[in-house]
Amino acid sequence: MAIQWFPGHMHLTRQAIAERVKSIDVLIELLDARLPGSSSNPLLAELAGHRPTLKVLNKQDLADPARTQGWLAWYGAQADTRAIALDASERAPARRLIDGCRALAPLRRGMARPMRVMIVGVPNVGKSTLINTLARKAQAKTGDEAGVTRQEQRIVLDDDFYLWDTPGMLWPRIIVPESGMRLAASGAVGRNAYDEQEVALDLLAYLKIYYPNPLAARYQLALAAPEIVEMHDDELLQQIARRRGALMAGGKLDWQKAAEIVLTDFRCAAIGRLTLETPEEYAAWLATGQARDAERQQRREERRRQRGGPGRGGARR
DSSP states (O other): OOOOOOOOOHHHHHHHHHHGGOOOOOEEEEETTTTTTSSSSSHHHHHHTTTEEEEEOOOOGGSOOHHHHHHHHHHHTSSSSEEEEOOOOOOHHHHHHHHHHHHHHOOOTTTTTTTTEEEOOTTTSHHHHHHHHHHHOOOOOOOOSSTTOOEEEEEETTTTTTEEEEEOOOOOOOOOOHHHHHHHOOOOOGGSSHHHHHHHHHHHHHHHHOHHHHHHHHHHHOOOHHHHHHHHHHHHHHHHOOOOOEEEEEOEEEEEHHHHHHHHHHHTSSSSOOOOOOOHHHHHHHHHHHHHHHHHHHHHHHHHHHHHTTTTOOOOO
């Protein structure tokens, strides 16, 4: 299942970011610490050019700490980039954003040269919560559904530090299937764009390999880790449905309810602190996705040439 979600307001967001980025000094990209590669928007490199970027792995309290450190090192090794991890609801760590931006643009200080920063991220990554924490009051709308923020907002954090918030934005075509599944599992994609059962099964397929013990503990599965690893994904969801009472009339299993339970438990970290990708995994997925996309583009160009070639309407003599 290919997951795509780019509603009309995101086209407007893309245009607004392209215009605003011309006047900003530092770009803050808020990422989901549970999927730091999949939640990074590839459009930003195109829109932002070579502007310094602060990568913020948000919701780090929900993510695997060891994997978070690996991602911080990976992003920190990139040019003109700094990386930090935080929980947007914690005030003290959030203040590190200002220090991180000043380190990336040290000459922007004082009213004569104020710091101009724009914060971007995929939907439901926690931008509004973070901004309210920074500003110490509720200036941005928050919610647990993708697409809450719809308009650009300017927020003054210090006398010489201006922050522009933008609505959450994905990208027109997700070429990495694994990323689409992870974005859906995290709640960054509108619910009408994916099937909960397929996403839950994909999530379980990954968790059973890398986090079998947390799965067993959460759903009271009387199974050893190797047994969980060997289980078919459908069988695992079936076990969870029985343990959590996801039943319909006549005792029939309610697969939809079971899938919703798994996704909700992942999103609120009821299963544990989980991260769905490593830098190495994501790099491999991206390389495969880019290769397939290049082949697709090549086939399109070949079909276009054939339609416009001599065979169309007969060869001219």
